[in-house]
Amino acid sequence: MDELHFRTEAIMRDWKLPWTGGCRCGLVRFSVTKPPLLTMACHCSGCQRMTASAYSLSVAIPADGFEVTTGEPVIGGLHGASRHYFCPHCMSWMFTRPEGIDWFVNLRATMLDEAGWYTPFMETWTSEALPWAKTPARYSYEKLPPMEAYEGLLKEFAES
Ligand SMILES: [Zn+2]
Ligand SMILES: [Zn+2]
DSSP: OOHHHHHHHHHSOOOOSOEEEEOSSSSSEEEEOSOOSEEEEEOOHHHHHHHTSSOEEEEEEEGGGEEEEESOOEEETTOSSSEEEEOTTTOOEEEEEOTTOOSEEEEEGGGBSOOTTOOOSEEEOGGGSOTTOOOOOSEEOSSOOOGGGHHHHHHHHHTO
16 A cells, blocks of 8 residues: 555544434434535524524435435425425424435434534534524635535545
């Protein structure tokens, strides 16, 4: 193994996959088998309402590394182009399949059985944040990051 390859291996985080998780009542359960792409807190007023809290916490998972293993989540939220999935019984907001994007799923981080590792790497919509609501995110955006910023964000997250 050459030195560069060795160093790349050394900084790869051990994500301890697979992960499991589920809604509050346990009717809907899922598994995650691929490393996360990015972690995010969103302060937008829509997330404030859907979480009944200050912001949502997301972890972007490659779509082919995410599987619902028990139960049938239902569409909730705005019933719009972005599909927000909820447990049909306890109504926990579990994950989102964003509009026009099919290669990742935005999982709500606190659905994971083991969420203690989680911190948001970036935060969005700080322009709508409650004045006291702060996170330890490395990058903050008043709205969303510009499209061209994502490549660098994904790369830096993977190496963090
Ligand atoms: Zn439930
Ligand atoms: Zn939001």
